[in-house]
Amino acid sequence: MFRDLLDDPDNYSSQPGTFLDVPFVPTDDAVIKAMLDLAEVGPNDLLYDLGAGDGRIVVAAALERDTRCIGVEIDPLRIADAMEYAGDTGVEYLVDFIEEDIFTVDFSEATVVTLYLLESVNLQLRPRLLNELRPGTRIVSHAFSMGDWKPDELLAVSGIKIFKWVVPAKVAGTWEWESVDGTPHRVELQQKFQEITGRAWKAGKAVKLKNTYLSGNKLALDIESGAGEVAEFLLKFENNSLCSVEEF
Numbered sequence: 605m606f607r608d609l610l611d612d613p614d615n616y617s618s619q620p621g622t623f624l625d626v627p628f629v630p631t632d633d634a635v636i637k638a639m640l641d642l643a644e645v646g647p648n649d650l651l652y653d654l655g656a657g658d659g660r661i662v663v664a665a666a667l668e669r670d671t672r673c674i675g676v677e678i679d680p681l682r683i684a685d686a687m688e689y690a691g692d693t694g695v696e697y698l699v700d701f702i703e704e705d706i707f708t709v710d711f712s713e714a715t716v717v718t719l720y721l722l723e724s725v726n727l728q729l730r731p732r733l734l735n736e737l738r739p740g741t742r743i744v745s746h747a748f749s750m751g752d753w754k755p756d757e758l759l760a761v762s763g764i765k766i767f768k769w770v771v772p773a774k775v776a777g778t779w780e781w782e783s784v785d786g787t788p789h790r791v792e793l794q795q796k797f798q799e800i801t802g803r804a805w806k807a808g809k810a811v812k813l814k815n816t817y818l819s820g821n822k823l824a825l826d827i828e829s830g831a832g833e834v835a836e837f838l839l840k841f842e843n844n845s846l847c848s849v850e851e852f
């Protein structure tokens with residue numbers, strides 16, 4: 605359905621002079637619920653819906669999850685609809701709709717970002733999502749991927765794909781710490797989004813870096829500790845630097 609609409613430029617605007625990067629197509633209720641569940645949206649979140657349309661994702665999150673939300677929408681007629689809907693459902697105190705362009709609006713305070721755009725638009729937004737959102741922020745997208753940034757989770761609801769990414773901290777580089785028994789450890793890490801590869805040394809001797817798992821600002825590393833044993837470390841990053849290490 606979305607693809608048919610894309611072929612007809614009339615669908616790109618509700619009034620002459622408003623250029624839309626994506627036409628208005630609303631997300632249905634079952635998909636909204638699945639998106640909010642997948643992102644584990646709750647009362648401590650600040651959700652931004654980029655391209656908010658008639659406000660249905662924003663209102664659902666406010667109504668059902670007690671979540672503060674901001675809908676960003678370039679089309680003033682949709683903003684008017686969204687504000688009316690928020691008023692009718694009694695959630696105005698939790699939501700705000702701002703008439704801005706998704707490519708220039710400041711969304712850096714978000715803890716959850718919802719998208720129903722296009723893959724090409726997601727890809728244009730991707731550098732800002734990765735650089736401006738805090739590590740750990742969840743992004744969910746209805747139907748459209750982020751190219752070679754693989755999702756952390758992917759599900760299908762009635763055949764519709766829903767993607768979830770967790771914004772990864774920047775962890776590439778060389779990091780050194782001491783294990784609980786005082787042995788120096790060092791890793792040199794490479795990063796492609798949340799995928800981490802690299803090399804490890806224990807007391808100056810090369811050892812195997814067996815598994816890596818990055819979620820937000822937490823990086824789990826399994827490092828060979830000799831005699832077939834593996835030490836598990838949980839490294840936490842703040843401001844692109846290693847701030848603490850736990851050992852298991």
Ligand SMILES: C[S@@+](CC[C@H](N)C(=O)[O-])C[C@H]1O[C@@H](n2cnc3c(N)ncnc32)[C@H](O)[C@@H]1O
Nearest residue numbers: 625626628629630631655656657678705706720
């Ligand atoms: C596919 S609809 C999604 C609406 C809503 N998020 C939902 O899922 O029901 C995309 C929305 O993005 C808006 N939009 C398109 N280009 C935009 C831009 N550059 N900045 C802000 N909003 C934009 C359109 O007006 C439309 O309402």
